[in-house]
Amino acid sequence: MSLQETKIENLIQDGYPFQLKDYIKRGWELFKADPVNLILFGAILLLVGGLPAIFNSTWTSFISLLVAYPLAGGLFLYIDKIAHREPRTFQDFFGGFAYFKDLVLASLGVNLLVGLGLLLLFVPGIYLAIAYTFVIPFIVLGGLPFWPSMELSRRLITRNWLSFGLMALMCFMLVFLGAVFLFVGALVMVPFVYCIVFAAYEGIVEEQTEHFVELDDPVDGFQDETPTTF
Structure with a gap:
């Protein structure tokens, strides 16, 4: 068992506080630090997620x-x-492909189990959909394989x-309301929701491993030491 897994196991055993208000505030600070690039990449995510609905084919579902x-x-x-506060470029958004195998296996596993859960009286699927919130962060930020990431999450x-269910409902409503307003609002809300989930991961998991970094007056006066390049 890795050190990261041991720390997560300790959190599972000992419990942890859940501070939704703090995660929303931190998520907004992170979003406002680089909104343009986050919105642009959010548009790509929306496009990929919408491919099956747009083209309604097996191939687009598989690609998505x-x-x-x-x-x-x-x-x-x-x-x-x-x-x-690290230097970054737009190309960094595609860094997840370095974890392609584990992320694709996690995608298959999560979609299969959540789908089966939805077929079985619906409630198990809702439970799993929320319970797997940290699968992707555990893989790309925690460096864990797909199955430990799924189980630990x-x-x-x-x-x-x-508490996570409340956060998920709030995030869903944010994206839904954003989509209602001519779809433009969703371009903001999708990356903002990711920032909230990251903030929750950071506050619950990374804070325990001493990687939490505060931004100095991030909302009004954030200045990255190295300018973002697009």
């Missing part, structure tokens, strides 16, 4: 299944660079499942 998790992993990696989030 293969690339959605690597793209989401790249977004988490980019947000991590924002959080740690499920067990960790189960400790505070109702």
